[in-house]
Amino acid sequence: MSISSISGGYGGYTLPVHGANCQCPACQQLRADASIVPAANADSSQSNSANTVSGASQSGSADKQGNPDSQNGKPAASQTQNANPAAPKAPDGKPLNDAQQKEVTELKARDTDVRRHEAAHQAAGGSLAGAASFTYEQGPDGKQYAIGGEVPIQLSRGSTPQQTIQNAETVRAAALAPADPSGQDRAVAAEASQVEQQARQAELTQQNGNSKLSPLEKAQKASAPEGSQTQPGQHIDTYA
Template sequence: MIGGVSTNSASTNFQYGLLARTDAQRSAQEVSTTVASSRAKARPKEELTPEQQRQIEALKQTDARVHRHEQAHIAVGGNLIRGGATYSYTVGPDQKRYAVAGEVSIDTSPADTPEATIPKAQHIQQTALAPADPSPQDRGVASIAAQMENKARSEVFAQQSEQGASAQSGSEAASAASAAASVSAAASVVFYRAVQQSGVQAALGSSLDLFA
């Protein structure tokens, strides 16, 4: 039986040798698989063409410019701003989102009075033109605000003119009344002197009292 054991021992050594080689091969395969997997994950970037790379750079610049543009509106707008900025996005060749347009809502309504509307309209214009590169829509909003300012100034001027005319009319009426009173008093004095000279003062005394 010992021989059998010896035979079995040799067989066992042979099997261990096979197992060792198999494990080594399996480890090599796993390493190869891991490397291949890593390369597969990195492949999308490596496969971007020069044109796609240029597109990505352009999208990055556009994204930064759009955010700067809207933040300029917000920084100047203050209490005119109605909510934060909203953006429109596009997906680049690298599957990332980039902002390509933005919008900020502001209050463009007139104030309660023409006097208050003038500074508000000026604030709207400053907010619309705050970015270094105002869009056509920005310039349109500024133009409307300028018209609103001009209208408010016209209303203020009209009110001031009306008030001035009323004050002048009242002053002229007072001056006319004062002049009439002066003329009446002068006429009374002349008439009184004439009566004295005629010697009939006593007879007209009751009438002179009306003028004295």
């Protein structure tokens, strides 16, 4: 802002010339106002500049202290995934490579199938089935996984042909219980079917023979302990 001079006349009276050194109240006020405005603008500019620098400094400090991932240029999620504690590791604590992880996955699936297979044998075999035993293999993670198994099944002849037939039916059902019976399972089932067929023939012969006996002979034969007439090889232990 500048101060211009004012000249003119009225009634022969000449107004004083106003200038930079004029000491009239109006000029003094104008000079005072002019000096206040630039000072206020300078203060405001310095304040805004200080705020901007302070904000940038605080933001940078926050990134360094509260967000360590900004220093590495990686999101926190990716670092969390790379350090997954649930991933299988070798016995020495080192992460497994892709091939080793695939092997562990396959061993886990095999272990599940084997245990389910043998459990089906046991459930169907009932009292004729024994406890399952397993063959294990150690994986890259140091754990033992079942890769094979067997269940003992006792194929025995009963004291009567009817009991033998019932035992043979149970053994055959236990051998074929899994959804994927093995060759050994089918062999046991075939043996049980053979024993069942022999027992049915014995049952038929017994019925025909009893029909020719007198009531007294039938009573004596029924009271005789047929179980004492065991023959070698009546008890066959097989594995399904």
